[in-house]
Amino acid sequence: MTVYEFAKGLILEAGINVKKIMKQDIEIETKSNPNDLVTNVDKSTEKYLFDNIKKTYPNHFVIGEEGHGHDLKDEHGVVWVIDPIDGTLNFVHQQENFAISIGIYHNGEPYAGFVYDVMNDVLYHAKVGEGAFENGTRLPEIKDTPLKTSIIGINPNWLTKPRLGDMFKPIVDEARSARAYGSAALEIVHVATGKLGGYITPRLQPWDFAGGLIILSEVGGRGTNLLGESLSIYEPSPIVMANQKLHAELIENHFEKHIETVRLLQNRLKK
Secondary structure, X not given: OOHHHHHHHHHHHHHHHHHHHHOOOOOEEEOOOOOOEEEHHHHHHHHHHHHHHHHHOOOOEEEEOOOOOOOOOOOOOEEEEXXXXXXXXXXXXXXXXXXXXXXXXXXXXXEEEEEEEOXXXXXXXXXXXXXXXXXXXXXXXXXXXOHHHOEEEOOHHHHHOOOHHHHHHHHHHHOXXXXXXXXXXXXXXXXXXXXOOEEEEXXXXXXXXXXXXXXXXXXXXXXXXXXXXXXXXXXXXXXXXXXHHHHHHHHHHOHHHHHHHHHHHHHHHHO
């Protein structure tokens, strides 16, 4: 069994476990602020993924949202970047619109990505060089769209913030429309399937984008920071994920006008 096949089975098994645990009482804690939640399901799912990965591949490394590998910086070897529940607020309030995300990297290079929409039983997956799939159906190359005919994924809260609003509001005004789904991993695969033209956020952790970025790349999309620079699985970043045409338009016509704000965002995230 290849690592790709193992990971595909593992994420599906983790989803089955999530559905089982959801039938019990969900224990909720706050982390950095009242809107930053973690549940017993997040923790138990990360432990399940971590334990099975290490049991099968003892020499592999794991970076997980709920505590595993946060000090890892070495790009040698195989690194799994996992988010046990991406969209925890949705999980708590809606019991849907959340995903399990896994990105696997080898010596710093992408190998395979997985995003599992648990409640809809839809697995998005990709192995580098072999295309991306929605369950068993191969995804086509995404079509280029200009901003004026694109739907943009963005959290409306960012539009109310000083400086961020100055940068993001003109994009929303010019776009056909905007949506917020509450799960970065799902929004990235929505870009990969063409449901969104692009997804933008000033702050995202590696476990939120590692799996989706590989899937998006396999259908011809592009994911970078707001200045078009490559993303690292070892640090958070402001990001833009989009089809090629829209990505270039956003960088050139919008973000490059706000280089000072973008650099400030990046520096704050590194502290």
